[in-house]
């Protein structure tokens with residue numbers, strides 16, 4: 001296949017900082033990195049591989065002229081990672097979250113549609129919210145529980161409406177990421193628990209959550225899924241769940257304890273906890289040939305190894 005120049009927005013974040021190093025060399029010849037430094041992860045730009053051409057644009061998706069960027073750099077595909085991503089704190093900045101995550105996406109998507117350039121959009125499995133049973137992409141009772149998840153669902157719905165207008169895109173509902181990268185963040189479940197364990201901080205866990213499953217995604221699997229889509233030009237307007245495995249809190253704590261046996265856990269009551277259970281099926285992307293290979297133990301072990309010198 002012809003190698004493309006890929007525009008990666010939000011390129012310096014947790015996912016982007018791994019993707020821009022491990023992007024498929026079959027699909028990508030050059031990468032244009034766009035980030036507004038909201039997350040201040042300059043470190044993500046250190047020591048990039050020498051075999052790919054990079055160009056960094058310090059720019060905001062709310063104001064960038066995407067029409068000019070797409071034509072000036074002859075972009076062949078867009079991986080749109082830029083977003084405000086701290087779901088737990090999104091309630092305090094709901095308007096800004098919508099501005100960036102929905103209106104920003106619309107600006108990127110409109111430029112892609114006009115230039116006939118395919119768009120990868122990462123949504124989240126948290127659009128499922130509380131579910132009684134295992135769910136797949138056919139689920140119509142979506143229950144996003146935060147402004148962040150609401151913004152992602154609204155973006156999905158916007159993209160679905162653009163299919164008829166000729167936009168080529170794919171939506172991947174990513175499980176919660178675990179695993180190390182240069183631009184790693186620690187505010188999602190596995191990473192946060194691992195960070196606390198490394199620092200000797202006891203974990204507080206809701207009793208009702210202990211045996212409830214949620215979908216998790218190894219960062220390596222996430223990048224492989226993006227590469228899988230780029231290599232196959234799988235911009236079919238569909239939604240795919242991307243999940244390494246569904247795990248209970250008990251399993252996550254057990255995996256961390258394997259590396260940090262001194263980890264203390266206390267259990268508290270929470271009346272709202274059953275809202276957070278969702279067990280997600282990824283058969284649809286597997287049927288296309290994508291098989292995740294990640295492993296919770298390895299992901300946690302890698303993170304612990306990176307921080308072993310500060311371990312309590």
Ligand SMILES: NC(=O)c1ccc[n+]([C@@H]2O[C@H](COP(=O)([O-])OP(=O)(O)OC[C@H]3O[C@@H](n4cnc5c(N)ncnc54)[C@H](O)[C@@H]3O)[C@@H](O)[C@H]2O)c1
Pocket residue numbers: 009010011012013014015016034035036037038039040041059060061062080081082083084085086100104122123124125173174175176177178183185188
């Ligand atoms: N990490 C996860 O667990 C997870 C799960 C599901 C979906 N996703 C989605 O994947 C994408 C990447 O996630 P991540 O974990 O790498 O997030 P991240 O927060 O680590 O990175 C996001 C990047 O976007 C940049 N950014 C924020 N606002 C911007 C703006 N207005 N203009 C330009 N850049 C901006 C930030 O500076 C940051 O570098 C996001 O869209 C997120 O919603 C992530």
